[in-house]
Amino acid sequence: MLLILVVLDGSNNGKPHWVQTTVNLDDHIILPRLDPAVSASDPDKAVEDYVSSLSTLPMDRSRPLWEFHFLDFATSEATSTTVLRLHHSIGDGMSIMTLLMASSRSTADRARLPAMPPLPRRTGAIYQQRTRPPLSSIGDYLAWIWSYFVLVWHTLVDIALLNATLLFLRDPRTMFTRVPDKVKSPRRKRLVHRSLNLDDVKLMKTAMNCTINDVLVGVTSAALSKYYFRKSGDAKTKRIHLRSILPVNIRPLSSRQTYVTKVETGNQVSILICPFHIALHDDLLEYVHKAC
Structure with missing residues (x-):
């Protein structure tokens, strides 16, 4: 499997650049071993503590800058948790979410891509387009210019x-x-x-x-x-x-x-x-x- 990698190797005037490399999935699919007693007593805090610990660890620049961490225990909101850690040079939040969506399939039709939710309808009073009041006097006209x-x-x-x-x-x-x-x-x-x-x-x-x-x-x-x-x-x-x-x-x-x-x-x-x-x-x- 080939993927692009950001490297600093002295070429390109010392600036980071992209090269192709071979991916070893064992380096990117991580199943951490956590204390079962801790994850059972307060699973939500265990997830937060684990994600917090990742923020203190630098990413290994000798391989592609992305990792999947699978926490296989139930929390108050899910049966398991997946933590995706990657470098921002790969993409922003929207591009990564659409990448994950494109990698999945609809449960009703395995051959069909999932559909994005429709755009929200903004019907509140704050979203109503304001019309210009009638300029019936010089004061109204001056107030309109003043705005x-x-x-x-x-x-x-x-x-x-x-x-x-x-x-x-x-x-x-x-x-x-x-x-x-x-x-x-x-x-x-x-x-x-x-x-x-x-x-x-x-x-x-x-x-x-x-x-x-x-x-x-x-x-x-x-x-x-x-x-x-x-x-x-x-x-x-x-x-x-x-x-x-x-x-x-x-x-x-x-x-x-x-x-x-x-x-x-x-x-x-x-x-x-x-x-x-x-x-x-x-x-x-x-x-x-x-x-x-």
Whole structure:
């Protein structure tokens, strides 16, 4: 079996480049031996601990940069767990998901590729296209022009903040701040997941007239706030300025089914700088309100 491999061998001016190599599946299909007592007592935490341990281990660049880890014990959400670990040079999340979809088959028809779910229908009030109000007076006309000035002003402020962030603007040092590469940190990266009821998220979205993303950002802000003040012991009135980079897929959603039938690897992503509101509120909905 041949596959491409990223290597650093002194050629190509010392830059990484792709070469063909022979794949030994035993190097990429991993069945870890975990303590049965630990996985039986708290299987969800055992999965999180195992994934967390992978973040401390560098990938072997002498072979293709992908691995499948199979955890053969039941959790609260599945009978077994598969962890796919790969280098981002192979592809982004959407391309890898479509690759896995293209490698599977429909349970109803083994010869047919699985169908991607249809695009969601956005029918909420927030998605309705706003029409321009009738300009019946000079005041209405000036207000309409002023709205464009406000839009331009906010755009310029966002551009200025982005450039300042790239050049010198930094968030205050907290337990969430990324440690520089040159500094060895004993902190282990940890991936923690929680499943939410989508109906509850939609109910909150409708009640607060916002988007699902706003609700999720608000929930994340609430969780980070609770964690920060519990761990740091700071005063509850203290407010922390924290921003995060969120990757965004820029492939057109209308062609997701095309990606299943014609898989395209590589990266087509952009980023958003998302501020998180870190503070303590008695009303948890205040976090969602701040995110809207």
